[in-house]
Amino acid sequence: MSEQVELAIVGAGPGGLSAALVAAQAGVQVLLIDHYRQVGGQYFRQPLSSLPLTTAQRQGAALRQQVLEAGAKIYTDTVVWGIFQDRVLGLYSPKGITYVQAQVIILATGAYDRPIAFPGWTLPGVMTTGAVQTLLKEQRLVPGQRVLLTGTGPLQLVLAAELVRAGAKVVAVLEANRFLGRVFRYTDALWGQWGRLGEASRSWLTLQLQRVPYRMGWGIVSVEGARQVERATIAPLDAQGHPIAGREEKLECDTVALGYGFIPFNTLARLLGVQHVWRPELGGEVPIRDAHLQTTVPQVYAVGDCAGIGGARLAQLEGQVAGYATAIHLGYRPTTDLAALNKALEHERRFQKMYHALFTPPPGVYALSHDDTVICRCEEITQGEIRRAIASGAHTTNEVKLLTRAGMGNCQGRMCAHLIARWVAHETGRSLEQVGGLPPRPPLFPVPVADLGRKV
Amino acid sequence: MKPLRKMEAQVVVIGGGIVGCASAYYLARRGIKVILLEKDIISGQASGRNGGGVRQQCRDRRERPLAIASVKLWEHLSSELDVDIEYRQGGNIRLATNEERMEALRREGDEELEDGLNVEVWNRDELRRRAPYLGDVFIGAKYCATDGTANPILTTRALAWAAQRYGAHIYTHTPVHTIHVSDGRVVAVGAYDGSDEIWIETPWVINAAGPWAPSLSQTIGVPVPVEPSRSVIAITQRRAPLFREFISSHDLGVYARQARAGQVHVGGTNIPAHTFEQDVPAPVIEHLARGIAQMVPALKNANFLRVWAGTLEMTPDKIPILGPVDQVQGYLLATGFSGHGFCLGPIAGKLLSELIVDGEPSLSLHAFRLARFSSI
Numbered sequence: 001m002s003e004q005v006e007l008a009i010v011g012a013g014p015g016g017l018s019a020a021l022v023a024a025q026a027g028v029q030v031l032l033i034d035h036y037r038q039v040g041g042q043y044f045r046q047p048l049s050s051l052p053l054t055t056a057q058r059q060g061a062a063l064r065q066q067v068l069e070a071g072a073k074i075y076t077d078t079v080v081w082g083i084f085q086d087r088v089l090g091l092y093s094p095k096g097i098t099y100v101q102a103q104v105i106i107l108a109t110g111a112y113d114r115p116i117a118f119p120g121w122t123l124p125g126v127m128t129t130g131a132v133q134t135l136l137k138e139q140r141l142v143p144g145q146r147v148l149l150t151g152t153g154p155l156q157l158v159l160a161a162e163l164v165r166a167g168a169k170v171v172a173v174l175e176a177n178r179f180l181g182r183v184f185r186y187t188d189a190l191w192g193q194w195g196r197l198g199e200a201s202r203s204w205l206t207l208q209l210q211r212v213p214y215r216m217g218w219g220i221v222s223v224e225g226a227r228q229v230e231r232a233t234i235a236p237l238d239a240q241g242h243p244i245a246g247r248e249e250k251l252e253c254d255t256v257a258l259g260y261g262f263i264p265f266n267t268l269a270r271l272l273g274v275q276h277v278w279r280p281e282l283g284g285e286v287p288i289r290d291a292h293l294q295t296t297v298p299q300v301y302a303v304g305d306c307a308g309i310g311g312a313r314l315a316q317l318e319g320q321v322a323g324y325a326t327a328i329h330l331g332y333r334p335t336t337d338l339a340a341l342n343k344a345l346e347h348e349r350r351f352q353k354m355y356h357a358l359f360t361p362p363p364g365v366y367a368l369s370h371d372d373t374v375i376c377r378c379e380e381i382t383q384g385e386i387r388r389a390i391a392s393g394a395h396t397t398n399e400v401k402l403l404t405r406a407g408m409g410n411c412q413g414r415m416c417a418h419l420i421a422r423w424v425a426h427e428t429g430r431s432l433e434q435v436g437g438l439p440p441r442p443p444l445f446p447v448p449v450a451d452l453g454r455k456v
Numbered sequence: 457m458k459p460l461r462k463m464e465a466q467v468v469v470i471g472g473g474i475v476g477c478a479s480a481y482y483l484a485r486r487g488i489k490v491i492l493l494e495k496d497i498i499s500g501q502a503s504g505r506n507g508g509g510v511r512q513q514c515r516d517r518r519e520r521p522l523a524i525a526s527v528k529l530w531e532h533l534s535s536e537l538d539v540d541i542e543y544r545q546g547g548n549i550r551l552a553t554n555e556e557r558m559e560a561l562r563r564e565g566d567e568e569l570e571d572g573l574n575v576e577v578w579n580r581d582e583l584r585r586r587a588p589y590l591g592d593v594f595i596g597a598k599y600c601a602t603d604g605t606a607n608p609i610l611t612t613r614a615l616a617w618a619a620q621r622y623g624a625h626i627y628t629h630t631p632v633h634t635i636h637v638s639d640g641r642v643v644a645v646g647a648y649d650g651s652d653e654i655w656i657e658t659p660w661v662i663n664a665a666g667p668w669a670p671s672l673s674q675t676i677g678v679p680v681p682v683e684p685s686r687s688v689i690a691i692t693q694r695r696a697p698l699f700r701e702f703i704s705s706h707d708l709g710v711y712a713r714q715a716r717a718g719q720v721h722v723g724g725t726n727i728p729a730h731t732f733e734q735d736v737p738a739p740v741i742e743h744l745a746r747g748i749a750q751m752v753p754a755l756k757n758a759n760f761l762r763v764w765a766g767t768l769e770m771t772p773d774k775i776p777i778l779g780p781v782d783q784v785q786g787y788l789l790a791t792g793f794s795g796h797g798f799c800l801g802p803i804a805g806k807l808l809s810e811l812i813v814d815g816e817p818s819l820s821l822h823a824f825r826l827a828r829f830s831s832i
Contacts (some may be wrong), residue, residue, distance in 0.1 A: 082738065392617065393498070441763060443762065448760075449756055450745075453749045
């Protein structure tokens with residue numbers, strides 16, 4: 001038998017917590033579900049032990065407290081591995097396999113890092129900025145002694161400063177986009193973003209004091225090392241993001257952090273049959289939503305990064321809108337000031353637009369791999385094998401998977417599907433939208449046979 | 457008006473599954489000008505989603521000669537098609553958990569030996585000795601050493617590629633909407649490839665559209681008693697080699713094989729559903745997990761990585777409809793394989809090619825005629 005709830009929220013990051021707070025305060029019976037041991041998502045990620053809290057961690061802890069006081073129930077350490085008919089969620093937790101049937105669902109599943117592939121990218125020591133951030137936030141750990149950051153966006157700057165403060169040596173920060181000349185076109189989008197501007201300038205100052213080189217228009221070419229990263233080859237990039245031949249430099253480092261943006265984690269929505277559109281500036285495929293953030297499947301809402309990359313602040317505002325709308329839908333009377341909320345949302349979306357205009361990775365960064373570079377790490381499928389599958393008639397990302405097993409491994413294609421798609425598009429002359437992604441299949445995360453087979 | 461492209465062919469094959477691709481392959485090899493039309497992609501449906509079993513034992517007696525002849529073809533397919541289709545004669549174990557099932561397997565085994573298929577009946581001790589990885593719910597089994605497994609997607613694609621090398625033309629994303637019949641004979645096929653209308657003049661049409669065959673057949677007044685049915689497979693994460701046989705138990709309702717890369721494919725043998733739906737309900741996933749945990753206890757600590765469904769095409773007597781029909785000349789049916797199409801695909805294609813080129817197939821198709829249903 002399934003547990004019954006009025007509102008199930010999947011993902012307890014800024015979006016999910018905010019939605020839960022508004023809905024629960026209006027009287028809705030809310031269940032908030034999160035994969036991790038503690039709520040907060042990546043932005044509010046809490047320390048694993050009793051470390052002093054950062055500002056974001058204090059905000060996250062306070063929000064969690066409010067949500068609990070408003071009467072919401074929280075399941076942590078709980079994976080949503082499938083969605084079935086009539087909005088039944090399949091859960092997997094230390095308790096085993098259970099099911100929850102919800103009248104309304106809000107998806108707030110966030111995003112995952114978008115890695116790029118280049119010779120050496122599978123060596124230990126190559127990480128995503130998200131992974132580096134997790135180590136810092138949860139344990140105040142630095143991943144190595146000499147860290148190279150390569151990618152695009154101000155997050156790199158902030159992370160580099162955090163690494164320096166935590167005692168690591170940052171050998172360089174490589175920014176793929178020469179954005180400085182264009183940033184002044186967006187003064188209206190920046191107006192009022194004092195918190196963000198303050199954080200960026202504090203980070204900048206930290207890096208200047210430590211003489212960390214910040215190289216705009218540069219990127220990674222390859223990484224070498226016997227058993228782990230020992231050095232990186234970097235180069236200035238042309239207008240398309242391709243490294244300029246002959247201008248390469250070598251840097252000694254033991255860690256390379258990749259910050260090439262994020263991909264919306266939309267598999268639950270796609271499993272539900274929600275219609276999506278291709279919006280590369282928002283990170284890829286995003287669900288179609290109405291003004292209340294309801295998707296094309298009635299009673300299913302989507303907020304935050306899983307509906308288009310926009311960051312923590314946007315996710316919080318969207319969460320509040322969806323929390324409000326679902327409360328109304330369920331017959332409650334929330335007191336939220338929707339007009340003020342929508343105004344703030346509009347302001348935040350202007351910033352989101354600027355962000356994507358300045359910091360979308362240029363296409364050249366996806367063309368660094370060679371035919372012998374492994375693209376699908378789980379199944380160990382090389383770029384050459386992928387290209388041969390395309391040459392033999394595979395015209396979609398899914399067909400490449402069928403022929404090579406690329407994307408069929410543990411990560412379900414979260415690492416490689418976007419890389420395969422680029423190759424299919426490149427070799428067939430079709431658009432990324434046409435070549436598509438991989439169809440989501442339950443279980444969305446590996447689930448043990450013994451637990452699935454046990455009658456609860 | 458949409459642009460019209462006119463073509464000619466000696467045979468038009470409808471459907472890019474294993475039966476259609478094998479038909480195109482054997483025809484093209486005989487020098488026949490063949491065009492294959494597929495509504496979506498090659499091996500996109502049941503031919504790419506099945507358990508990968510290539511089995512002769514436990515067949516309907518009428519189907520057995522076809523399965524035996526097909527395995528003779530399978531044995532040379534990798535080298536003939538010049539693609540490693542991962543075919544391996546690792547054996548097939550059909551398991552029993554009760555004496556009634558065991559007795560049925562013994563009777564079937566006697567019949568199979570009579571028909572020239574070498575099988576062994578194992579008691580409990582023999583089963584423990586030969587397949588120690590199996591759970592202790594089983595009291596015995598029947599084993600066929602020449603049965604085996606292959607990679608479904610690669611096999612079907614390899615047949616298509618080889619057909620193309622022999623001159624066959626394959627159009628994917630090109631659904632057929634019309635079969636034109638004049639004076640009781642097939643004359644042409646109409647299709648649409650997304651931008652152009654396609655008109656192919658042809659004296660022969662092979663309808664190998666699986667569960668979609670009946671709706672097309674209906675348009676020329678040839679009703680086909682075929683029902684869609686959902687079939688489901690789960691795969692585990694990669695495991696070290698554990699077993700090489702294709703194993704199945706009707707009592708537990710599951711079957712399994714381990715792919716060369718190490719994943720174990722777990723399918724359901726009796727999950728009836730008269731539907732084209734391909735979602736996988738939670739109870740079905742749990743059923744597969746319970747079944748495999750009982751069948752191969754070592755897999756209890758394995759993880760399911762994904763599940764998917766395919767659509768089988770079932771006939772009332774669970775054997776295919778294969779060959780000409782009385783109502784329309786030049787119209788051949790190759791559908792209703794009822795879950796046995798993967799193994800039978802090569803021989804079905806070969807026999808149809810013989811029927812068209814030589815006027816008569818090397819094995820009788822009498823038992824598989826459509827008319828068997830009207831005479832009931």
